[in-house]
Each structure stands twice: as C-alpha cells, then as structure tokens.
Amino acid sequence: MLAPLHLLAATAAEEGRKTVLMMLAVGCVFLAVIAVGELTHWLRHRR
Numbered sequence: 001m002l003a004p005l006h007l008l009a010a011t012a013a014e015e016g017r018k019t020v021l022m023m024l025a026v027g028c029v030f031l032a033v034i035a036v037g038e039l040t041h042w043l044r045h046r047r
Contacts, residue, residue, distance in 0.1 A: 010018075
C-alpha cells in the first residue's frame with residue numbers, strides 16, 4: 001500500500017550533502033563559464 005514515511009523522508013545529513021554537492025556543481029559551472037570567456041578573449045587578442 002503506502003510506503004512508510006520514514007523510508008521516503010531524507011535525513012538532515014542527506015539533505016545537507018545534496019545541498020553541498022549542488023553548490024559545488026554550480027560553482028564548477030560558474031568557473032567553467034569564466035574560463036571559456038577568458039580563453040576566447042585571449043584567442044581573439046592573439047589574432
């Protein structure tokens with residue numbers, strides 16, 4: 001029938017881990033965008 005509620009609910013530690021991993025992923029994307037912009041700027045300047 002219905003799964004017990006404690007099996008569906010994530011603990012605070014699991015939620016915190018997910019939050020930290022998502023923040024790291026967003027930070028990596030942010031740095032990648034900056035790196036690509038700097039690379040294209042450098043390549044255009046070199047021409």
